[in-house]
Amino acid sequence: MNVLILSSLLGIIAMVSEIFGFKKSIWYLVIFSLLGIFFVNISQWDTAIRYYNNSDMIFIDNFSIAFSGLLILLAFSWFVLSQDQYKTGEFNISDHYAQIIFSLTGGLVLTSYANLSMLFLGIEIMSIPLYILAGSRKHSLASNEAALKYFMMGAFATGFLLFGITLIYGVTGSFNLGIIQQYVIDNSSNLPIMFYAGIGMLIIGLGFKVTAFPFHFWAPDVYEGAPMMITAFMATLVKTAAFAGFYRLFGTCFPSLGHNFIFTIGFMAGATILIGNLLAAYQSNIKRLMAYSGIAQAGYLLLTLLVLNNKSSNVLLFYLGSYATATLLAFAITYWVSYQKGSKHLDIFKGLYKSNPILAIALTISMLSLAGIPPTTGFFAKFYLFNLLLEEHYLPLVVLSVIGSLISVYYYFKVIINMYGYEEENSTTIEIGLISQLFVLLISITIIALGIWPEFFIQLLAQ
Amino acid sequence: METALLIALPLLSGLLTFLFQENKAKQISFLISIATFINALYLAFNYCSCTLFNYDLNLNWINSLGIHFHVAVDGISLILILLTTLLVPLILLSTFQSPIKNAKSFYFLILAMESALIGVFTARDAFLFYIFWELALIPIYFICLIWGGENKNKITFKFFLYTLAGSLFMLLAIIILYLNNPARTFEIEQLYQVGRTLDFGTQAIIFWSLFLAFAIKMPIFPFHTWQPDTYTTAPFAGTMLLSGIMLKMGIYGVIRWLYPMVPLAFDFYAHYAIILSVIGIIYASIIALMQKNLKRMIAYVSIAHVGLISAGVFVGNEEALQGAIIQMFMHGINVVGLFFVIQLIFERTNALDMTSLGGIRAKAPLFTLFFIIILLSSVAVPLTGGFVGEFLLFVGIFQYHEIIAAVSGLTIVFGAAYMLNSFQKVMLGEANEKTENFKPLHLTEKMLLIPIVALIIIIGVYPKPFLKISEPAVKALIEIANSTIPLNH
Numbered sequence: 008m009n010v011l012i013l014s015s016l017l018g019i020i021a022m023v024s025e026i027f028g029f030k031k032s033i034w035y036l037v038i039f040s041l042l043g044i045f046f047v048n049i050s051q052w053d054t055a056i057r058y059y060n061n062s063d064m065i066f067i068d069n070f071s072i073a074f075s076g077l078l079i080l081l082a083f084s085w086f087v088l089s090q091d092q093y094k095t096g097e098f099n100i101s102d103h104y105a106q107i108i109f110s111l112t113g114g115l116v117l118t119s120y121a122n123l124s125m126l127f128l129g130i131e132i133m134s135i136p137l138y139i140l141a142g143s144r145k146h147s148l149a150s151n152e153a154a155l156k157y158f159m160m161g162a163f164a165t166g167f168l169l170f171g172i173t174l175i176y177g178v179t180g181s182f183n184l185g186i187i188q189q190y191v192i193d194n195s196s197n198l199p200i201m202f203y204a205g206i207g208m209l210i211i212g213l214g215f216k217v218t219a220f221p222f223h224f225w226a227p228d229v230y231e232g233a234p235m236m237i238t239a240f241m242a243t244l245v246k247t248a249a250f251a252g253f254y255r256l257f258g259t260c261f262p263s264l265g266h267n268f269i270f271t272i273g274f275m276a277g278a279t280i281l282i283g284n285l286l287a288a289y290q291s292n293i294k295r296l297m298a299y300s301g302i303a304q305a306g307y308l309l310l311t312l313l314v315l316n317n318k319s320s321n322v323l324l325f326y327l328g329s330y331a332t333a334t335l336l337a338f339a340i341t342y343w344v345s346y347q348k349g350s351k352h353l354d355i356f357k358g359l360y361k362s363n364p365i366l367a368i369a370l371t372i373s374m375l376s377l378a379g380i381p382p383t384t385g386f387f388a389k390f391y392l393f394n395l396l397l398e399e400h401y402l403p404l405v406v407l408s409v410i411g412s413l414i415s416v417y418y419y420f421k422v423i424i425n426m427y428g429y430e431e432e433n434s435t436t437i438e439i440g441l442i443s444q445l446f447v448l449l450i451s452i453t454i455i456a457l458g459i460w461p462e463f464f465i466q467l468l469a470q
Numbered sequence: 471m472e473t474a475l476l477i478a479l480p481l482l483s484g485l486l487t488f489l490f491q492e493n494k495a496k497q498i499s500f501l502i503s504i505a506t507f508i509n510a511l512y513l514a515f516n517y518c519s520c521t522l523f524n525y526d527l528n529l530n531w532i533n534s535l536g537i538h539f540h541v542a543v544d545g546i547s548l549i550l551i552l553l554t555t556l557l558v559p560l561i562l563l564s565t566f567q568s569p570i571k572n573a574k575s576f577y578f579l580i581l582a583m584e585s586a587l588i589g590v591f592t593a594r595d596a597f598l599f600y601i602f603w604e605l606a607l608i609p610i611y612f613i614c615l616i617w618g619g620e621n622k623n624k625i626t627f628k629f630f631l632y633t634l635a636g637s638l639f640m641l642l643a644i645i646i647l648y649l650n651n652p653a654r655t656f657e658i659e660q661l662y663q664v665g666r667t668l669d670f671g672t673q674a675i676i677f678w679s680l681f682l683a684f685a686i687k688m689p690i691f692p693f694h695t696w697q698p699d700t701y702t703t704a705p706f707a708g709t710m711l712l713s714g715i716m717l718k719m720g721i722y723g724v725i726r727w728l729y730p731m732v733p734l735a736f737d738f739y740a741h742y743a744i745i746l747s748v749i750g751i752i753y754a755s756i757i758a759l760m761q762k763n764l765k766r767m768i769a770y771v772s773i774a775h776v777g778l779i780s781a782g783v784f785v786g787n788e789e790a791l792q793g794a795i796i797q798m799f800m801h802g803i804n805v806v807g808l809f810f811v812i813q814l815i816f817e818r819t820n821a822l823d824m825t826s827l828g829g830i831r832a833k834a835p836l837f838t839l840f841f842i843i844i845l846l847s848s849v850a851v852p853l854t855g856g857f858v859g860e861f862l863l864f865v866g867i868f869q870y871h872e873i874i875a876a877v878s879g880l881t882i883v884f885g886a887a888y889m890l891n892s893f894q895k896v897m898l899g900e901a902n903e904k905t906e907n908f909k910p911l912h913l914t915e916k917m918l919l920i921p922i923v924a925l926i927i928i929i930g931v932y933p934k935p936f937l938k939i940s941e942p943a944v945k946a947l948i949e950i951a952n953s954t955i956p957l958n959h
Contacts, residue, residue: 360616375608380604380608380634381600381601381604381605382601382604382605386604390641390645393641393642393645394535394645394648394649397642397645397646397649398649405642406642409638409639409641409642412638413631413634413635413638416630416631416634417627417631420627420630423615424615424623424627427612427615427616428615428616428622428623429623460532461532462532462533462534465532465534465535466534469534
């Protein structure tokens with residue numbers, strides 16, 4: 008709870024920084040505050056406290072602390088890597104920072120809610136700032152389109168979500184996850200059709216947020232139109248939070264729903280993997296490519312919902328962490344390169360190895376991790392996921408995932424081949440601040456180091 | 471500890487190349503590779519035949535999943551380590567005459583690959599084996615991508631995708647074995663036990679998944695289509711790494727990980743694998759006969775020779791396995807020698823088309839002598855290194871099936887035809903404007919060719935010590951493979 012209060016406060020401070028004239032130092036303030044919030048967050052480990060209204064609104068357990076920690080670290084990395092975007096003066100830094108932090112706060116709610124109303128609030132708090140941010144390039148048609156589209160789709164998703172919550176409330180008489188869970192256990196043999204309809208609506212609503220097939224189609228357009236680092240935020244932090252919320256709901260309330268649910272999620276996941284990977288293979292715009300890559304990865308992440316136990320929540324955590332770090336790194340590098348070249352076509356990476364070897368190697372590591380090649384975290388995440396699924400005998404889905412991974416190699420390697428396979432004549436070095444450069448190195452090394460020694464993070468929630 | 475040091479040495483000291491100037495990279499990496507070779511020789515001379523596995527190192531790595539860093543050296547591993555550590559310095563020498571762009575990265579990648587290859591040949595934990603297996607792929611992919619020739623982007627990608635496809639199915643098989651292991655470890659000895667307790671269906675899935683990975687790597691017909699293009703477009707050093715060492719990973723995989731792992735499925739399906747291998751021999755030999763491009767021709771020749779080795783491995787009796795192991799070693803030596811000869815010709819004449827060459831013999835007699843010895847070894851003439859392995863392989867295959875042995879015996883006839891034909895076109899006849907100024911051998915080139923030729927003759931005349939190295943390991947593997955009841959250890 009302290010984490011939520013502190014991050015809201017930080018958002019307000021960022022908002023007023025312009026009025027009180029400390030806009031210049033806001034970056035340092037945010038960075039160090041986030042580190043502080045991170046330590047406050049992990050200091051709650053193993054405490055398990057419930058908050059408010061007969062203690063059924065927020066439940067801080069190890070699951071929420073782990074995912075909140077991941078979200079805060081991602082936000083921290085985002086602030087470090089997105090510095091350059093605010094040096095051009097195109098965006099108002101205090102507005103942006105405030106909205107990003109509010110969005111983070113919404114994400115933190117999503118990892119720790121214990122009540123369906125908090126789930127709804129979390130999703131809204133997280134999404135509304137993003138509708139604005141997506142359109143923050145005010146004179147660009149694409150940016151406006153992205154904002155409108157995102158808002159419309161968000162509104163749809165919210166509608167479905169609310170409807171689902173209502174139906175479940177109608178059946179169980181409560182918003183509280185614990186009470187709903189008890190209801191499912193007591194009536195597992197004869198759940199009313201209304202209850203299933205409610206779950207279906209929830210899956211649709213959350214499916215929109217995690218870009219699962221067939222609710223994925225908005226993502227490429229929105230990702231393409233929004234400013235680069237906002238897209239990065241949407242593709243990493245927002246997706247992480249949405250998955251944590253998705254998993255928390257189903258992991259707590261419906262762990263024993265039987266094969267109808269398994270079939271639905273299994274089908275959605277399989278289709279998401281195939282569609283995402285196949286469509287990504289046709290993209291020549293890096294932002295659209297990353298959008299489809301994010302869709303495909305959402306398919307793998309959905310597979311964790313088939314096995315709802317401590318181990319699968321840990322797989323989800325590790326996979327999300329791995330996906331989000333690699334994606335954030337890729338977006339940051341893409342931002343610098345495309346800013347210099349003035350294009351978003353894959354061609355901008357041609358000759359990058361010659362002109363900027365550090366960026367090229369970092370982007371290579373990020374792509375290898377997304378494609379799941381050892382010794383990166385992405386490989387271990389996939390290995391860990393396949394292990395989980397094969398333990399429960401989902402062999403066909405694993406074979407499908409393997410085929411998906413092979414297709415994904417095609418488009419991730421498009422980027423790599425562009426960097427190494429061509430000689431570009433007049434490519435100049437890209438000027439990047441020292442902190443950003445060190446941070447890029449740090450993330451790259453982390454991706455490899457955690458791919459080799461994942462021990463700590465795969466045990467975090469597994470006990 | 472010794473094994474871990476041997477694995478780490480090239481990779482870690484390879485990082486040193488980045489500290490020096492671009493033009494020093496080749497000398498430094500050569501010294502590192504020589505140091506690694508001396509290290510390997512030291513291990514070979516201190517190798518004790520009293521136990522099967524020497525230099526055993528077993529560390530906990532990822533406890534919660536039962537993953538260990540377990541490496542050890544037996545006779546089979548030792549031969550392949552010697553091959554790897556010997557060939558890498560030779561391959562590095564082959565690059566001394568022509569300048570290389572981005573030399574630091576180039577040499578670092580080769581050394582990194584050497585580490586991964588030694589890892590593959592010594593790993594005793596399936597997860598570790600898989601990691602090394604993939605780690606060996608990444609450097610060679612970038613070597614081919616950055617320093618490759620015409621159309622490299624598409625061709626190297628095809629190569630990567632093929633091998634990765636195989637690897638991923640291997641990963642599946644490894645996970646299935648692991649999940650059936652009540653002890654939940656990736657330890658090879660335990661997986662051997664697990665494999666034979668599985669029902670036939672699961673064994674079949676594991677057999678074909680592993681087979682796919684190894685067959686693509688070798689490559690066995692019809693999984694070979696990536697190979698000729700990749701060999702042709704890769705830089706010479708890359709081609710030597712691919713053909714000399716990397717394809718041995720596939721054969722080694724069959725010997726160590728497939729043959730003893732799932733005996734029911736192996737007995738049932740090995741026949742199909744043998745037939746595919748024999749088809750590959752004939753098919754590749756015929757195509758090799760029709761090639762004009764020397765590099766491409768050797769690529770097909772390599773498929774033919776590997777087909778014979780893989781047929782022998784799938785036959786799985788002692789003669790065939792022993793033959794396969796010594797032939798792996800000799801094939802590495804021969805093929806690196808052949809590719810180096812072609813590189814020499816290419817550097818001097820700028821031509822790979824054999825019809826445009828001719829008359830080199832008169833200009834460079836010493837070179838001709840070296841070439842002919844390598845060539846004879848490659849067609850398995852008695853008293854050359856190539857003969858020993860092929861002879862044992864034929865003996866082994868003959869015991870399995872006479873007709874298959876007879877058909878695969880055609881490889882020698884074909885071999886003589888395409889090798890002598892190319893020799894005649896390239897070396898004999900009148901010198902033309904391309905070959906007129908054919909320079910004699912340079913010192914580094916002699917340094918490369920003399921060890922190769924010497925080894926060919928030594929192993930050809932006196933192969934016994936080499937066969938002795940791998941004999942106990944092969945016997946132990948056969949014993950495991952033939953015991954259908956779970957083993958106790």
